[in-house]
Amino acid sequence: MKKIEAIIRPKMFNAVRDALATLGIMGLNTSDITGYGRQKGHNAIYRGVQYYVDAHDYLKLEVVVPEGLIDDALEAIQKTARTGQLGDGKIFVSDLQQVISIRTGEEDNSAV
Secondary structure, eight states: OEEEEEEEOGGGHHHHHHHHHHTTOOOOEEEEEEEOSTTOOEEEEETTEEEEEOOEEEEEEEEEEOGGGHHHHHHHHHHHHOOSSTTOOEEEEEEOSOOBOTTTOOBGGGGO
8 A cells, every 4th residue: 555645736626536536545634734846935915015925825635545546546646736837736655554444443455
C-alpha cells in the first residue's frame, strides 16, 4: 500500500475526489493549508490598500491506495488538478509499513 499526499488548488477538490471515486477509492482526508512554491508571492489590493501576499491557499489531500491502483490514482489526480499554471501543486507518494483499523482491528488492505 502507498500513501498519496497531494497539494492541490481548493477549487479542484471535487473533480479530484470524483476521479478517485471512479477508481473505487472512496476514503480520503483533507486539510486546508497555505504555502508557496516557485510562484512565490504577489501584490494585491484589498479595500484600496496594497499589500504583499506571500502564501496561497491550498488543500492537502491524503489517501491510502493499494499497490494495483497507484498508477491510476496518480494519473487521475494529475489530469484533474492540472491547470498548466504555476501553483498547480505537488504529489508525494510514501510506502506504508502497516495500517490498522481502530474499530475492527483489521490490518493492511482489509483495513483500508
